[in-house]
Amino acid sequence: MTREIPTDSGKVALVTGASRGIGYGIAEALVARGDRVCITGRNEDALKEAVEKLGADRVIGVAGKAHDEAHQAVAVERTMEAFGRVDFLANNAGTNPVFGPIAELDLNVARKVFETNVISALGFAQQTWKAWQKENGGAIVNIASVAGLAPSPFIGAYGISKAAMVNLTIQLAAEMAPGVRVNAIAPAVVKTRFAAALYEGREEEAAAGYPLKRLGVPEDIGGAAAFLLSDQAGWITGQTLVVDGGLFLHAGVA
Numbered sequence: 001m002t003r004e005i006p007t008d009s010g011k012v013a014l015v016t017g018a019s020r021g022i023g024y025g026i027a028e029a030l031v032a033r034g035d036r037v038c039i040t041g042r043n044e045d046a047l048k049e050a051v052e053k054l055g056a057d058r059v060i061g062v063a064g065k066a067h068d069e070a071h072q073a074v075a076v077e078r079t080m081e082a083f084g085r086v087d088f089l090a091n092n093a094g095t096n097p098v099f100g101p102i103a104e105l106d107l108n109v110a111r112k113v114f115e116t117n118v119i120s121a122l123g124f125a126q127q128t129w130k131a132w133q134k135e136n137g138g139a140i141v142n143i144a145s146v147a148g149l150a151p152s153p154f155i156g157a158y159g160i161s162k163a164a165m166v167n168l169t170i171q172l173a174a175e176m177a178p179g180v181r182v183n184a185i186a187p188a189v190v191k192t193r194f195a196a197a198l199y200e201g202r203e204e205e206a207a208a209g210y211p212l213k214r215l216g217v218p219e220d221i222g223g224a225a226a227f228l229l230s231d232q233a234g235w236i237t238g239q240t241l242v243v244d245g246g247l248f249l250h251a252g253v254a
Contacts, residue, residue: 012078012083019046025218038079066093066120076127087138088229091121102156104202117161137179160227173238181237188244190216201216211246
């Protein structure tokens with residue numbers, strides 16, 4: 001079956017942590033509408049496979065660790081070399097290496113979580129700002145989490161980092177306006193390898209608390225990100241869009 005090639009939008013995006021999961025879903029949505037995309041990820045083989053699936057005629061991959069400043073610079077540089085611009089940034093790269101109460105959390109692990117989930121997002125935002133967006137405008141989407149909006153037992157470090165991502169979003173939105181819009185998406189549980197421990201082997205039970213009676217899929221977040229990275233969202237900045245299958249509807253007083 002021949003892959004249908006969409007009309008070139010003339011726009012370019014950089015999506016971090018996009019060899020699979022939510023990042024791949026975002027890249028897929030952007031490619032489908034005609035954007036050219038650079039995706040990043042730690043595993044070079046997985047990244048190459050994702051590039052081939054998305055279309056090597058429109059997508060490039062740059063392997064590296066998100067928190068590495070040299071990698072951030074190279075990813076933006078390669079995007080500019082390949083496509084001549086970088087209109088959009090989707091900060092999706094993240095980690096959650098520990099489960100347990102934060103009262104017992106190894107502080108070195110906490111530092112790793114913040115380096116990957118927050119500092120890397122700031123670094124990529126600084127790089128795209130300097131390379132293109134400061135003079136030409138654009139938009140940024142940061143992938144936060146509902147864990148950053150409410151207590152999340154056993155993933156507290158992750159939740160704290162995502163709360164920081166929400167605040168990073170509003171700080172960047174204020175400073176980068178009017179040329180660059182910056183928003184965040186806060187998903188509930190999305191069916192990815194990253195979140196597998198939260199639902200694997202008990203998906204029906206995990207989804208029971210959602211009014212829409214299912215967990216999210218990467219395409220749910222990809223569609224939301226594509227909207228926020230479009231002219232249709234041209235009057236939206238500094239906001240966090242909760243994409244949670246209605247989970248927070250249960251947060252009110254019974």
